[in-house]
Amino acid sequence: MIQDIGKHSYDRSYSLAPAQERDFALCYRGGRVLLRKVGTEWALPRFCDFPETLRPDLTTARHFFALDGVGCYLCDPDPAEDALSEGWEYCSYQMLRSVRPMEVAFAAITGAQLDRWYKARVYCGRCGAKMRPSGIERAMNCPDCGLIEYPKISPAVIVAVTDGDKLLLTRYADRPYRGPALIAGFVEIGETLEDTVRREVLEEVGLHVKNIRYYKNQPWSFTDTMLVGFYCDLDGEAEIHLDRNELCEGVWMERSELPERENDVSLTSEMIEMFRIGEK
Ligand SMILES: [Zn+2]
Numbered sequence: 001m002i003q004d005i006g007k008h009s010y011d012r013s014y015s016l017a018p019a020q021e022r023d024f025a026l027c028y029r030g031g032r033v034l035l036r037k038v039g040t041e042w043a044l045p046r047f048c049d050f051p052e053t054l055r056p057d058l059t060t061a062r063h064f065f066a067l068d069g070v071g072c073y074l075c076d077p078d079p080a081e082d083a084l085s086e087g088w089e090y091c092s093y094q095m096l097r098s099v100r101p102m103e104v105a106f107a108a109i110t111g112a113q114l115d116r117w118y119k120a121r122v123y124c125g126r127c128g129a130k131m132r133p134s135g136i137e138r139a140m141n142c143p144d145c146g147l148i149e150y151p152k153i154s155p156a157v158i159v160a161v162t163d164g165d166k167l168l169l170t171r172y173a174d175r176p177y178r179g180p181a182l183i184a185g186f187v188e189i190g191e192t193l194e195d196t197v198r199r200e201v202l203e204e205v206g207l208h209v210k211n212i213r214y215y216k217n218q219p220w221s222f223t224d225t226m227l228v229g230f231y232c233d234l235d236g237e238a239e240i241h242l243d244r245n246e247l248c249e250g251v252w253m254e255r256s257e258l259p260e261r262e263n264d265v266s267l268t269s270e271m272i273e274m275f276r277i278g279e280k
Pocket residue numbers: 124125126127128129142143144145146147
């Protein structure tokens with residue numbers, strides 16, 4: 001999965017240390033992130049990789065996290081697209097599903113979530129004053145009314161509903177991702193994760209479930225989400241009643257007919273694969 005970066009290390013410690021030439025520069029523009037193609041692999045650009053005239057300002061760059069001990073800093077403003085030479089590219093977030101090595105894709109999308117959050121917290125949502133960085137932790141503070149805002153992480157469930165040797169596969173009605181999916185939905189205020197599982201399955205396909213088992217979780221920065229995966233069993237009637245606002249397809253598929261693993265970045269894909277190979 002995208003957060004499984006092997007021997008590489010992700011350190012989210014908050015830091016006010018200024019950027020150095022060898023640190024990575026995270027540049028976001030219109031839902032895309034600036035990467036460099038080095039041979040067949042992608043890399044995060046370091047400040048020192050930029051030509052002198054395009055080099056982002058070290059003194060205003062904001063520390064986000066460290067990858068393998070190298071600081072990753074948000075650059076604002078980011079270099080204009082038409083000024084970049086060959087091998088430099090603003091990649092769409094969808095493209096990060098196939099960008100390798102994985103630690104580059106992970107750092108790029110994790111930074112995108114932080115970038116999105118900072119841009120949405122310029123002003124206080126309660127009194128409208130301009131927010132300020134806390135300076136001691138990852139938070140934005142309102143100097144007028146005292147509101148403190150922490151990064152937005154929305155919990156959501158991914159649910160694999162099984163009925164013997166069958167798995168319920170879905171397809172989203174209107175999202176960029178068009179591959180096979182499982183039941184998914186955000187946790188609402190006051191709900192347990194198991195409540196969310198039962199509610200989402202009932203809402204999206206009109207089925208009841210039992211024997212809910214936790215599998216794994218995944219930070220999914222594409223949608224500011226913490227995904228929590230569950231397997232569960234059908235309880236009663238198997239006829240699907242699709243919520244057409246959310247899904248365009250919902251079918252029971254035999255284990256032997258399931259498609260091979262679609263990608264190696266998502267929890268959904270891993271959960272389908274685990275069932276396909278009989279591990280679940
Ligand atoms: Zn305020």
